[in-house]
Amino acid sequence: MDSIAEKRTMSFREEVERIREHYVQKYLDALHDYQTNGENVAAEIQGQIDSEEASRGFYLGCSRLDIIIIEPLQAVEVHCSLVSPNQRLYSPLSGLTVELSDCGWYGIEFECETFRQTDAAFKEWFQKWYDASDAGIAVEEGLSGFVHCATTVQERDGACIFSVDFGSAPVESLLELLSVFHSQGIKQLSMGTRLSQDSERRSKA
16 A cells, blocks of 8 residues: 555656666666776767758757767667656646656656757757756756757657757756756656667666
8 A cells, every 4th residue: 555655756857867767777787888898988988960951950960878888889779668657747837737657767758739959048058957167957867957959849749859868967857857848838748768770679677
């Protein structure tokens, strides 16, 4: 009975913490495995997007790589199994309802009726958490608290959709993003992760 009660009362922040912690542990495990095997690796390096067409898919053309093996040079993506929420509907901010589906911190898709990615508040949010200066913040050892990328907004079935790879950024990064939605007058959105066959194949969970 106690476990059922806990599921019913879990806060939105606690849900997001579960999602982040599950992924970050996989991230740290992957780094540890490479280092234990004697590989020279680096994490959260800003990547070079080779083509103009590809760069248009990323907000501001920016992207960080999960893990780089230095020799031979190779990029590695870290994925994990998805975390199922204890409940589907939350109201993390007054007037904003979030429908929460299964999520992986490495790629959360946001869907709502409209979203202005040109809004100054969104740009400020992204620049803060992507942090092109590479200053970083203190999070788990070996990680620096960066968002890795955001995709540009696409329209699908009359809705605006984009995704964010939250990398090692703390829970506050997602909560602050919800404030950007809220500031645009958005009252309802959904968030979750769509697993492609390719990402399922690469999952480390």
